[in-house]
Amino acid sequence: MFDTGKVIAGLVIFVALVTFPIWGSLGGNAEKPKLVMPTNAEQCVESVEFMRANHMQLLDDWRQDVVRNGNRTYTSTNGTKFDMSLSATDKKSCTSCHTSKEQFCDACHNYASVTPYCWECHVEPKENI
Amino acid sequence: MDENRRDFLKKAGVGSLVGLGVVSAIGVVAQNEGNASTPSESNASGKRLGMVIDTTKCKEGCTKCQEICHSIHNVPDFKLSNDSPDLKHEIKWIWKEKFHNTFPSKSDQFTSGNLKQKNFLVLCNHCKDAPCVRVCPTQATFKRPDGIVLMDFHRCIGCRFCMAACPYGSRSFNWMDPREENNEKLVGGIDIDGSFPTRERGVVEKCNLCAERLAKNLKPACVEICPEGALTFGDLNDPNSEIRSILKSNNTIQRKSELGTGPSVFYIV
Numbered sequence: 001m002f003d004t005g006k007v008i009a010g011l012v013i014f015v016a017l018v019t020f021p022i023w024g025s026l027g028g029n030a031e032k033p034k035l036v037m038p039t040n041a042e043q044c045v046e047s048v049e050f051m052r053a054n055h056m057q058l059l060d061d062w063r064q065d066v067v068r069n070g071n072r073t074y075t076s077t078n079g080t081k082f083d084m085s086l087s088a089t090d091k092k093s094c095t096s097c098h099t100s101k102e103q104f105c106d107a108c109h110n111y112a113s114v115t116p117y118c119w120e121c122h123v124e125p126k127e128n129i
Numbered sequence: 130m131d132e133n134r135r136d137f138l139k140k141a142g143v144g145s146l147v148g149l150g151v152v153s154a155i156g157v158v159a160q161n162e163g164n165a166s167t168p169s170e171s172n173a174s175g176k177r178l179g180m181v182i183d184t185t186k187c188k189e190g191c192t193k194c195q196e197i198c199h200s201i202h203n204v205p206d207f208k209l210s211n212d213s214p215d216l217k218h219e220i221k222w223i224w225k226e227k228f229h230n231t232f233p234s235k236s237d238q239f240t241s242g243n244l245k246q247k248n249f250l251v252l253c254n255h256c257k258d259a260p261c262v263r264v265c266p267t268q269a270t271f272k273r274p275d276g277i278v279l280m281d282f283h284r285c286i287g288c289r290f291c292m293a294a295c296p297y298g299s300r301s302f303n304w305m306d307p308r309e310e311n312n313e314k315l316v317g318g319i320d321i322d323g324s325f326p327t328r329e330r331g332v333v334e335k336c337n338l339c340a341e342r343l344a345k346n347l348k349p350a351c352v353e354i355c356p357e358g359a360l361t362f363g364d365l366n367d368p369n370s371e372i373r374s375i376l377k378s379n380n381t382i383q384r385k386s387e388l389g390t391g392p393s394v395f396y397i398v
Contacts, residue, residue: 067279068281070273070340087323088325090323121329123322126323
């Protein structure tokens with residue numbers, strides 16, 4: 001075979017480049033998002049684990065319930081009642097505790113590279129600077 | 130071929146009779162299915178929220194109801210470069226129209242002068258048998274059990290079938306982003322009311338009869354703010370309601386009632 005050395009060297013470089021996304025992330029460089037948690041409440045509408053995994057489903061259920069079924073009160077699994085609202089300012093809503101979209105919603109959404117379009121219509125909370 | 134013309138015609142005749150019978154049987158079955166789900170029947174009982182507008186009390190030049198409605202519902206104000214209203218992109222929930230536009234079938238050759246001059250308050254009629262609900266392909270527009278024709282903005286795909294179907298022009302399309310570029314204000318420099326969402330480009334919108342206020346046991350904002358008490362809101366299906374007593378003691382008309390949409394907004398003219 002001609003040019004064995006060059007071919008093998010080329011193959012090694014090629015494989016190294018193609019697998020870069022795999023070994024490049026081994027170092028654990030990507031920092032986990034840090035969320036600023038609310039100071040005015042102890043507990044969200046459900047447990048942290050549930051909210052972390054299912055908040056999108058919960059919000060979708062809420063919108064269905066409020067807009068289509070006209071039911072605006074949510075009873076959580078431990079029996080507490082909440083107003084179902086993402087961003088209303090005239091009553092308790094998600095954003096009355098999570099007062100910063102940037103430091104709460106965006107922190108994870110940017111990390112996970114998801115772009116929900118809630119805020120195209122819903123009014124994001126005024127950042128208290 | 131040993132078939133003669135006579136036999137052929139006989140067979141063809143029998144065949145076509147059978148065919149016609151099958152087609153009409155299918156037609157009958159399909160019609161029965163259709164009848165079972167007419168929207169007006171499913172809403173025969175329960176509430177039917179509506180409004181009476183006493184146009185003799187409504188003051189010419191007063192725009193209080195329009196202002197409050199558009200400000201609490203974040204309705205933008207598109208303007209042309211010379212500061213006149215941009216009618217092509219206009220968004221309106223409640224506004225005023227001339228008599229011949231409000232009641233086209235009732236304007237006659239000799240309509241009295243003050244009727245011709247007057248502007249009439251118009252809004253979504255929350256029809257009993259709403260054509261917009263019928264045509265909406267995503268069911269973004271739907272009829273609530275209390276009679277409100279409501280929109281789920283999340284589901285609107287902006288096809289504008291509803292705008293073509295509505296005989297009252299009660300619907301507006303967001304041709305442009307209703308928010309200013311920095312997201313801080315609505316187009317027209319209007320402050321955003323945080324208690325109600327805005328819309329985005331490509332969505333249709335209309336009056337929601339203040340569904341969000343009714344949930345808090347408040348009357349619609351236009352009814353509440355009218356200084357003349359020209360607007361009365363209530364349940365048309367409740368024979369003891371205030372609105373029904375007004376309807377009983379006054380001559381009222383509806384807009385384009387001949388179309389059979391069953392408007393829930395009545396006018397004392």
